[in-house]
Amino acid sequence: MQGTYSYTIKKKVQLSDAIYLMDIEAPRVAKNCYPGQFVIVKMDEKGERIPLTICDYDRDAGTVTIVFQAVGSSTRLMAQYEEGEAFRDFMGPLGHRSELIDMPREELLQKKILFVAGGVGAATVYPQVKWMKENGVKVDCIIGARSKNLIILEDEIRKYAANLYIATDDGSYGLKGNVNDCIKDLINNKGKHYDIVVAIGPMIMMKFVCILTKELGIKTIVSMNPVMVDGTGMCGACRLTVGNEIKFACVDGPEFDGHLVNFDEAIKRSTMYKSEEGRMQLRKKEGGSHHHPECEIHEDDCKVNS
Amino acid sequence: MDVLKRIPVREQDPSERIKNFDEVCYGYNLEEAKLEASRCINCKNARCIEGCPVSIDIPAFIKEVKEGNIEEAFQIISKYSALPAVCGRVCPQETQCEQRCIRGIKGDPVSIGKLERFVADWAREHGIKPEPPKEKNGRKVAVIGAGPAGLTCAGDLARMGYDVTIFEALHEPGGVLVYGIPEFRLPKDTVVKKEIENVISLGVKIETNVVIGKSVTIDELIEEEGFEAVFIGSGAGLPKFMGIPGENANGVFSANEYLTRNNLMKAFDENYDTPIITGKSVAVVGGGNVAMDAARTAVRLGAQVYIVYRRGEQELPARVEEVHHAKEEGIIFKFLTNPTEILVDDNGWVKGMRCIEMELGEPDESGRRRPKEKPGSEFILDVDTVIMALGTSPNPLIASTTKGLEINRHRCIIVDEESMMTSKEGIFAGGDAVTGAATVILAMGAGKAAAAGIDKYLKSKR
Numbered sequence: 001m002q003g004t005y006s007y008t009i010k011k012k013v014q015l016s017d018a019i020y021l022m023d024i025e026a027p028r029v030a031k032n033c034y035p036g037q038f039v040i041v042k043m044d045e046k047g048e049r050i051p052l053t054i055c056d057y058d059r060d061a062g063t064v065t066i067v068f069q070a071v072g073s074s075t076r077l078m079a080q081y082e083e084g085e086a087f088r089d090f091m092g093p094l095g096h097r098s099e100l101i102d103m104p105r106e107e108l109l110q111k112k113i114l115f116v117a118g119g120v121g122a123a124t125v126y127p128q129v130k131w132m133k134e135n136g137v138k139v140d141c142i143i144g145a146r147s148k149n150l151i152i153l154e155d156e157i158r159k160y161a162a163n164l165y166i167a168t169d170d171g172s173y174g175l176k177g178n179v180n181d182c183i184k185d186l187i188n189n190k191g192k193h194y195d196i197v198v199a200i201g202p203m204i205m206m207k208f209v210c211i212l213t214k215e216l217g218i219k220t221i222v223s224m225n226p227v228m229v230d231g232t233g234m235c236g237a238c239r240l241t242v243g244n245e246i247k248f249a250c251v252d253g254p255e256f257d258g259h260l261v262n263f264d265e266a267i268k269r270s271t272m273y274k275s276e277e278g279r280m281q282l283r284k285k286e287g288g289s290h291h292h293p294e295c296e297i298h299e300d301d302c303k304v305n306s
Numbered sequence: 307m308d309v310l311k312r313i314p315v316r317e318q319d320p321s322e323r324i325k326n327f328d329e330v331c332y333g334y335n336l337e338e339a340k341l342e343a344s345r346c347i348n349c350k351n352a353r354c355i356e357g358c359p360v361s362i363d364i365p366a367f368i369k370e371v372k373e374g375n376i377e378e379a380f381q382i383i384s385k386y387s388a389l390p391a392v393c394g395r396v397c398p399q400e401t402q403c404e405q406r407c408i409r410g411i412k413g414d415p416v417s418i419g420k421l422e423r424f425v426a427d428w429a430r431e432h433g434i435k436p437e438p439p440k441e442k443n444g445r446k447v448a449v450i451g452a453g454p455a456g457l458t459c460a461g462d463l464a465r466m467g468y469d470v471t472i473f474e475a476l477h478e479p480g481g482v483l484v485y486g487i488p489e490f491r492l493p494k495d496t497v498v499k500k501e502i503e504n505v506i507s508l509g510v511k512i513e514t515n516v517v518i519g520k521s522v523t524i525d526e527l528i529e530e531e532g533f534e535a536v537f538i539g540s541g542a543g544l545p546k547f548m549g550i551p552g553e554n555a556n557g558v559f560s561a562n563e564y565l566t567r568n569n570l571m572k573a574f575d576e577n578y579d580t581p582i583i584t585g586k587s588v589a590v591v592g593g594g595n596v597a598m599d600a601a602r603t604a605v606r607l608g609a610q611v612y613i614v615y616r617r618g619e620q621e622l623p624a625r626v627e628e629v630h631h632a633k634e635e636g637i638i639f640k641f642l643t644n645p646t647e648i649l650v651d652d653n654g655w656v657k658g659m660r661c662i663e664m665e666l667g668e669p670d671e672s673g674r675r676r677p678k679e680k681p682g683s684e685f686i687l688d689v690d691t692v693i694m695a696l697g698t699s700p701n702p703l704i705a706s707t708t709k710g711l712e713i714n715r716h717r718c719i720i721v722d723e724e725s726m727m728t729s730k731e732g733i734f735a736g737g738d739a740v741t742g743a744a745t746v747i748l749a750m751g752a753g754k755a756a757a758a759g760i761d762k763y764l765k766s767k768r
């Protein structure tokens with residue numbers, strides 16, 4: 001965490017238990033980025049390349065905002081960085097900007113749009129909702145999470161959404177239920193009508209939103225977050241099946257027509273390094289011996305670099 | 307000494323080297339190099355030079371080696387090549403300089419590559435740098451991509467006095483030299499990094515993490531940042547897949563992903579955070595350098611490895627030395643075999659690969675005999691990991707964000723062969739981005755030609 005690197009953390013805020021916001025100094029990225037795009041962060045010499053959505057940007061100050069959830073080893077380490085420290089690498093913007101930004105204005109103004117954010121997906125939804133408001137488009141938004149303390153960016157999104165709805169699984173805030181319950185409530189009980197749904201969150205949430213919106217006949221855009229390495233189309237780690245085609249999420253997406261995405265495959269692929277990662281942690285702690293006696297995963301299920 | 311035979315080069319023993327990522331070939335020492343150099347008869351019309359895409363004055367540098375003037379030899383090579391320690395290691399010499407060597411008619415050709423490598427290694431170990439540029443002219447040129455093409459073009463332009471900035475998408479410069487070719491064939495810290503530092507010492511700036519077409523466009527570089535010319539050396543990095551069932555299963559990788567995790571991200575080293583999946587039994591599909599590198603990497607990560615190639619041994623496009631090393635390391639070659647399906651278990655992981663045997667028919671456009679399936683010959687190869695090394699094509703990102711840049715149907719950038727200028731004035735290109743996947747030295751040759759083209763163009767503009 002030395003300060004010799006150039007992508008300095010200008011601001012750090014803890015949004016919830018394990019979710020953090022950071023403003024990073026990255027003038028080239030700030031100058032040309034748009035909602036829907038992402039960056040790849042590499043914290044230090046030995047770190048992984050971590051893809052994170054661009055949550056906000058300040059072109060004048062030359063900063064880009066990221067919001068991340070400390071879920072695994074890399075993101076947990078990232079959470080330990082403080083203001084004034086710097087990351088070694090911050091590459092971007094990557095991927096296409098949101099499809100709606102490129103829609104002709106007259107057409108866009110006609111559309112009734114609902115954004116659906118799950119968990120840390122709110123960070124991806126936020127810049128889009130903000131862009132919509134700044135461009136005179138009124139949109140509704142749902143934020144869903146397991147529980148009240150996991151809802152992030154509520155005030156920020158409320159500022160820009162025409163209507164904001166909250167749903168929590170445990171009922172600790174807003175509607176008790178998941179985002180699909182909330183969508184159904186809006187359409188069946190509150191007389192709402194939507195032409196486009198933009199659903200961004202965990203893959204499993206996007207999958208179920210898509211099943212529902214397909215039934216309802218509402219076009220749905222999702223933002224995919226598969227495992228990535230380079231983010232430039234060079235490795236194919238991020239490949240997805242969309243319709244009958246193979247797409248690379250980093251260069252062809254990250255947004256896709258949710259009704260065409262093969263979510264089951266994507267969900268399986270996203271678990272590929274989970275066991276691997278666990279094993280690597282063990283290896284580090286034990287220094288060379290790769291198998292922890294208490295580890296429940298045994299040789300055959302768990303392929304590991306030895 | 308038998309002048310018909312080359313001085314053998316010392317190598318790490320196969321049984322040892324499959325357990326580490328250290329360099330396989332140790333190279334010559336001074337004595338061996340001088341002996342090998344003494345085999346060169348200093349031809350007047352040296353045919354070896356014609357075989358070298360950057361026309362290194364081979365007899366001249368070898369003569370210096372013979373006399374023990376290694377620094378002299380290095381300065382001669384440096385006039386032609388910015389990356390001699392790299393080329394000495396990875397050039398397909400047997401089809402280039404060494405193929406034309408007169409010594410090769412009766413016996414072994416002179417080991418030009420190994421001598422070049424020796425000179426470059428010696429110079430590095432003795433802290434010798436290429437001669438710095440003469441005066442600066444202050445004119446700005448942008449180079450896209452820090453692979454061999456971009457580094458060469460930048461180095462040559464800097465020597466001519468230009469103010470050059472290389473923009474590289476990844477976090478390290480080097481292109482395929484850092485993300486593709488493995489450590490055991492081309493050491494990163496001791497060889498590649500040092501040669502890149504030599505380019506930097508000529509005054510070249512390298513800005514990493516900049517994706518041209520996303521972070522900034524070529525048009526912006528010219529209109530807003532004051533660059534007068536641009537060289538595109540963005541390579542051919544886009545991997546191909548076969549389109550067979552099961553290809554998106556867990557445990558199927560492109561060679562690029564597998565090699566990038568291991569080389570650029572150093573997954574083999576416990577101290578680095580990026581994971582890699584190795585598997586117990588790995589099939590690598592393809593027969594080029596990329597396939598050999600992926601297979602030999604998998605061996606070192608502890609797997610049993612097959613190379614599955616649809617043509618025969620004669621048709622293998624990889625360098626002979628790599629094929630030889632791969633065999634020594636216990637890799638099993640399945641020639642005349644093609645995958646038809648990847649079998650997947652309930653959790654989405656690879657559990658085998660269905661293959662079919664092939665036979666060779668009539669020659670195709672490439673002159674190689676076209677493989678066709680032998681009906682009824684299907685079998686299942688028992689593997690849990692599959693690496694696709696089927697070739698790559700240029701990334702469309704730059705072409706699609708630069709107005710007026712023409713590409714052909716293979717997505718390769720179209721250039722004027724002499725000046726290397728593209729369809730857009732002031733924009734030049736070369737290397738794999740123009741030819742499709744080729745070789746380090748061809749990319750360097752293109753970078754050189756483009757530097758000359760840019761110099762001519764900029765001089766004529768004023």
Ligand SMILES: Cc1cc2nc3c(=O)[nH]c(=O)nc-3n(C[C@H](O)[C@H](O)[C@H](O)COP(=O)(O)OP(=O)(O)OC[C@H]3O[C@@H](n4cnc5c(N)ncnc54)[C@H](O)[C@@H]3O)c2cc1C
Pocket residue numbers: 038048050051052053054067068069070071072073074075076120123124224225226227228254270273274277580581
């Ligand atoms: C386009 C895109 C945008 C994203 N935006 C955000 C965001 O704004 N905020 C946020 O919190 N997260 C975001 N993610 C997910 C984030 O990149 C992962 O949470 C992170 O890489 C996990 O790393 P880890 O080691 O801490 O976690 P672990 O769960 O321990 O990861 C285990 C391993 O799996 C791999 N991995 C797991 N999930 C992902 C993933 N989704 N992408 C790439 N590699 C993965 C990593 O290589 C890691 O080694 C985004 C992902 C993508 C692809």
Ligand SMILES: Cc1cc2nc3c(=O)[nH]c(=O)nc-3n(C[C@H](O)[C@H](O)[C@H](O)COP(=O)(O)OP(=O)(O)OC[C@H]3O[C@@H](n4cnc5c(N)ncnc54)[C@H](O)[C@@H]3O)c2cc1C
Pocket residue numbers: 396397398450451452453454455456473474475476479480481482483486487516517518519539540541542543565595596597599625701703704736737738739743744745746747749
């Ligand atoms: C595994 C492998 C093994 C090989 N083995 C050999 C060998 O033994 N001998 C041999 O002669 N050749 C070998 N080759 C081929 C050789 O490496 C290539 O032909 C050569 O590297 C091409 O050089 P280049 O400069 O054109 O492109 P590259 O080396 O591909 O470099 C292109 C660079 O441009 C960057 N870039 C791309 N797009 C952008 C963008 N939009 N903005 C900024 N930067 C960008 C890339 O990140 C990359 O760093 C091998 C290739 C591979 C993959």
Ligand code: SF4
Pocket residue numbers: 357358359360361362364387393394397399402403404418419422747
């Ligand atoms: S650069 Fe390559 S082709 Fe040229 S002399 Fe050296 S090894 Fe031979």
Ligand code: SF4
Pocket residue numbers: 345346347348349352353354355364365368406407408409416418
């Ligand atoms: S052709 Fe062979 S012998 Fe003749 S100069 Fe070249 S390397 Fe020497």
Ligand code: FES
Pocket residue numbers: 227228229230231232233234235236237238239248249250251
């Ligand atoms: S992340 Fe490598 S191709 Fe998309």
